[in-house]
Amino acid sequence: GGVAQAQGDWTQAESVYRESLALSRQLVERLGGTPASLRDLSISLDKVGGVAQAQGDWTQAESIYRESLALSRQLVERLGGTPASLRDLSISLNNLGGVAQAQGDWTQAESVYRESLALRRQLVERLGGTPESLDDLAVSLLNLAGRPGGDPAAGAEAAEIYRLLASRFPSTVRFVHQLQRLSAKLDGPVN
Template sequence: MSSAPSAPESLRLSEQGEDVWQQLRRYVEWAQDFALIFLFSSDPAVVSVFRERLRSAQRLRVSDLEIQQPEHPETLVKEVLDRVRRPSEKYQSLRAPWWVEVYRHERDDSWNEARRTLLARLNERRELLRRTLRRPLILVLPFDFPRITQETAPDLWSIRDFAVVLPFAEIVEQPAREVVPRDSGTTGYVSSRDTSADPLVREWQRLLSRAGQIPAEQLSSVIGVGLQAFDAAFALGDLKLAGEIADETLALARTAADQNSEGLRDLSISLDRAGDVAQQRGDLSTAEQHYQESLELRRTLAEQLQTPRALRELSVSLDRLGDVARQRGDLSTAEQHYV
């Protein structure tokens, strides 16, 4: 299985693409259990942008994205079915979506036969999928495969939650612009939309303006809106706005935090968001400070609660610190965190 390439930084989604992305994201985030999603495309740039956005969005939700990209048609079916029979414990515990990318080589007969066989086998095992997976499955197939999918796997198709064709025109080139200093707040591919007009961002700004009047017992809900607004800005590439929201949310979470578990959890997530912004800006020292403080809070929560969620979030904090160490080139420390 090859590693997934990053989305090209010179490309961004068109307005139609942004709408499709928001739909996909909602279906994934709302999934409480197994969900089946079909994406159809033959454009690597489009697929790459959707995949990397989803991976970033999942990490912001203290989860991840399991990515499978079979490299040979002869082993495609076995690789995927082996994962169905023996799901990854790590990704199962994170409830991480499973992204299966089998859209390439759309004119190759051996690949098309392997894809049809895979769909037929998954069709036979649809109930096994439902029982064992307990998280979203995203199948990425060639642009012209909707009809083939319906004919080859009618029962599987009938239980789909979302299916969409991603047109080639979904990607447009970025207009030429001046080189921006690294700490200015831009990152990756930038949306053509005014991110500040996002409904979640507007609602966060409204609530923040009256935070002093909100009863303490309701502040957790307000912080939740702030975290969602951050996710919206961060996913659309507006790092400057995301950084502002992260700082505001963190300040409010520190004010509201007491020793109850939800207050501590709000603070730990807010620290993660601030760390994510710092990491994207290349400020690894600040990112590490935020992640380390979040880790200590999650150690406390894990000891107090002993719940799967608390233990899962503790594991994700260690992963974040491992990522920072790896970026610094300190592979020994990174390995310690990952282990």
């Protein structure tokens, strides 16, 4: 599915992701809803939701993302808030926020983006600022900065994070690119 998606073949991507989703549902039934099978189901839902979102099927994307979000919340509760389960929950929240934002529902988008941001701040604290946790935090900050009447402090904080990541990991193109993009948006160098 990922290859088809990267090539822009949404029909093939959806077909493969839906097949994976069906298999994930079967595994949950057979295994009795183990944490691993529930996580796999949540990820499969996110993939199908991503295709629906890319195709502008907001109703379908929202429905699928809400199911994934419910599973993510269940896993956080069952696993006691492990870093992996909290990260998965933050991703589910961001996915739902993206759909709300695309539909112009900024109140809903901001609500789930803020919940995701709180989780990501918690993860940075718990994990000591790993590259992944800092990148995730910056993404959440950018989600809040990018809304109408956005939060300029959130954009500035994201720029600081990408400045730090780009200096620590200059060969990671994504960090350098994000820093350059933010520099252009903030009308001046952020390095």
